[in-house]
Amino acid sequence: MNIENLIPVTALCTYYKLEMPFFGHLNEMGLIEIQIIEEIQYIHPDALYEIEKMIRMHQELAINIEGIDVVFNLLQKIDALQNELIAVKNRLRLYES
Numbered sequence: 001m002n003i004e005n006l007i008p009v010t011a012l013c014t015y016y017k018l019e020m021p022f023f024g025h026l027n028e029m030g031l032i033e034i035q036i037i038e039e040i041q042y043i044h045p046d047a048l049y050e051i052e053k054m055i056r057m058h059q060e061l062a063i064n065i066e067g068i069d070v071v072f073n074l075l076q077k078i079d080a081l082q083n084e085l086i087a088v089k090n091r092l093r094l095y096e097s
Contacts, residue, residue, distance in 0.1 A: 003037055003042070005044075005045060006035065006037075006042035006043065006044060006045070007042060007043050007044075007045055007048065008040060008041070008042055009023050009034060009041040009042065009043060010040075010041075012043065012051070016055050016059075018055065020041075022058070022065075023041070023043075025065045026051075026054060026065065026068075029065055029066075029068075029069045030069075031050075031054065031065075031068065031069060031072060032047055032050070032051060032054075033047065050072075054068050054072070057071065
């Protein structure tokens, strides 16, 4: 992966006015993946949308890291159930035709 395509965690800390441990805790919980290159922590730009949602939950709703983990696990389950429902509806349409 090219470093030019990665976002330094320090830049996110400055932009969102957060401390480095916040991102470390998200990484420990498995919510984000931090890549360390030459002792500098980076985040892939594709993860930025999810990270911004986590930051808003933390700052605007005062949800702690553990709560964010629970919310994201529930959102993943909802997405999986919605995909399963779509698949079942498609199969049902096949048999109704």
